Amino acid sequence: xxxxxxxxxxxxxxxxxxxxxxxxxxxxxxxxxxxxxxxxxxxxxxxxxxxxxxxxxxxxxxxxxxxxxxxxxxxxxxxxxxxxxxxxxxxxxxxxxxxxxxxxxxxxxxxxxxxxxxxxxxxxxxxxxxxxxxxxxxxxxxxxxxxxxxxxxxxxxxxxxxxxxxxxxxxxxxxxxxxxxxxxxxxxxxxxxxxxxxxxxxxxxxxxxxxxxxxxxxxxxxxxxxxxxxxxxxxxxxxxxxxxxxxx
Numbered sequence: 001x002x003x004x005x006x007x008x009x010x011x012x013x014x015x016x017x018x019x020x021x022x023x024x025x026x027x028x029x030x031x032x033x034x035x036x037x038x039x040x041x042x043x044x045x046x047x048x049x050x051x052x053x054x055x056x057x058x059x060x061x062x063x064x065x066x067x068x069x070x071x072x073x074x075x076x077x078x079x080x081x082x083x084x085x086x087x088x089x090x091x092x093x094x095x096x097x098x099x100x101x102x103x104x105x106x107x108x109x110x111x112x113x114x115x116x117x118x119x120x121x122x123x124x125x126x127x128x129x130x131x132x133x134x135x136x137x138x139x140x141x142x143x144x145x146x147x148x149x150x151x152x153x154x155x156x157x158x159x160x161x162x163x164x165x166x167x168x169x170x171x172x173x174x175x176x177x178x179x180x181x182x183x184x185x186x187x188x189x190x191x192x193x194x195x196x197x198x199x200x201x202x203x204x205x206x207x208x209x210x211x212x213x214x215x216x217x218x219x220x221x222x223x224x225x226x227x228x229x230x231x232x233x234x235x236x237x238x239x240x241x242x243x244x245x246x247x248x
Contacts, residue, residue: 017131025135071102082215104213121161137178146188179217187225
């Protein structure tokens with residue numbers, strides 16, 4: 001659960017969060033899984049999802065997975081719907097996303113360890129969520145780079161912890177439909193943080209994971225407390241980023 005992955009549950013108060021109404025804006029608790037009318041509209045108009053298309057797509061995708069022998073995939077509805085929603089119920093694209101995800105896991109097993117294997121990295125609380133969604137129902141994913149100490153935590157564990165925390169709410173239908181926004185806080189970002197990002201291998205790993213191997217909708221990223229080192233790091237990643245992601 002998400003609360004078990006946070007370093008200070010009392011600070012974030014995930015379970016105790018209540019709906020906040022400010023004028024015409026409504027901020028729902030992150031852990032609430034109830035779909036409201038606006039969620040259903042987004043699902044229908046942006047993801048091509050209706051009860052009918054969902055039922056048909058799940059059947060088609062299960063058939064496609066059963067007929068291939070390249071990899072062994074989970075086939076439960078809860079898992080498959082992640083990929084259908086992030087690929088707008090295009091079964092061919094959803095199948096490719098699942099296949100690529102499994103290939104990536106096989107190629108980079110250190111990025112998908114058991115939680116116990118990276119407990120210290122998770123408990124460092126580099127990655128977390130705000131207890132409320134934004135007014136559009138998007139989960140707010142917060143990254144505090146200064147809490148990462150590269151001399152004590154490898155780049156692989158850093159990425160693995162971020163992936164694990166992000167995935168903690170991925171089965172929530174509100175998250176699947178509305179997606180995530182990210183807040184990257186670069187306060188305390190130093191040369192020791194910058195250097196691991198300079199490795200071509202690390203650059204390719206992170207850009208591939210974020211763009212193509214994580215079954216979610218990333219809507220926008222905000223960077224705060226940016227420094228010149230951050231701009232330099234961004235320029236290293238930019239050539240490998242798809243235009244859609246660069247613009248976000």
